[in-house]
Amino acid sequence: MIVSPSVLSCDFGNIERDTKMLHSSQADWLHIDVMDGVFVPNISFGFPILDAIRKHTDKVLDVHLMIANPDKYIQDFKKSGADILTVHFEACPHLHRTIGAIKELGMKAGVALNPHTPVSFLEEVIKDLDLVLIMSVNPGFGGQKFIPSSVEKVAKLSDLITKSGSNAIIEVDGGVNFETGKLLSNAGARALVAGSFVFGSPDPLETIAGLKNL
Ligand code: DX5
Numbered sequence: 001m002i003v004s005p006s007v008l009s010c011d012f013g014n015i016e017r018d019t020k021m022l023h024s025s026q027a028d029w030l031h032i033d034v035m036d037g038v039f040v041p042n043i044s045f046g047f048p049i050l051d052a053i054r055k056h057t058d059k060v061l062d063v064h065l066m067i068a069n070p071d072k073y074i075q076d077f078k079k080s081g082a083d084i085l086t087v088h089f090e091a092c093p094h095l096h097r098t099i100g101a102i103k104e105l106g107m108k109a110g111v112a113l114n115p116h117t118p119v120s121f122l123e124e125v126i127k128d129l130d131l132v133l134i135m136s137v138n139p140g141f142g143g144q145k146f147i148p149s150s151v152e153k154v155a156k157l158s159d160l161i162t163k164s165g166s167n168a169i170i171e172v173d174g175g176v177n178f179e180t181g182k183l184l185s186n187a188g189a190r191a192l193v194a195g196s197f198v199f200g201s202p203d204p205l206e207t208i209a210g211l212k213n214l
């Protein structure tokens with residue numbers, strides 16, 4: 001299992017300390033949630049924070065854009081060190097072009113689906129994608145309750161990926177813990193994002209190691 005702890009739940013007053021902790025952990029990627037207060041009802045952070053994180057780790061930065069009109073900023077996220085750039089299906093009227101623009105800059109391209117968006121909407125682009133991010137909460141906030149139907153959705157996506165011969169990785173985001181993580185893993189998820197579960201635990205390093213071994 002690929003583990004991608006969400007920096008959104010870290011202590012921003014100690015971002016250097018927390019980034020170094022994640023760097024020394026068994027986490028494969030660092031999940032970076034960018035929110036604009038337009039696409040989602042919350043604002044998180046932007047480029048200066050990404051730059052600060054990039055300074056303290058060379059791990060894969062898994063950047064999740066919860067912003068309207070992401071096309072405008074693709075180049076800037078590349079400059080700030082994004083390795084994987086994931087945009088929301090619901091924010092991209094010209095998704096095929098957006099995916100192409102991300103890959104052209106040498107980043108991996110991901111598409112995130114809100115809980116109400118069916119996986120079948122990805123049929124025409126699935127072969128072009130490196131990653132699909134299934135949202136198992138409505139995006140905008142950490143610490144929300146896991147939506148149980150996400151497990152079935154992961155299984156459906158896994159089918160679509162197999163049938164189409166796509167190499168896309170299935171990642172899941174929201175309410176992940178050992179219990180939901182196990183169900184998702186059995187359904188075909190290959191990467192798990194976890195924010196409050198990691199940072200709210202007494203020993204984040206051990207929690208990350210536990211998720212890795214699900
Ligand atoms: C939610 C974000 C998530 C969030 C997950 O909009 O996309 O990445 O940090 O937080 P937890 O793991 O606490 O549900």
Ligand code: ZN
Binds near residue numbers: 031032033173193
């Ligand atoms: Zn996220």
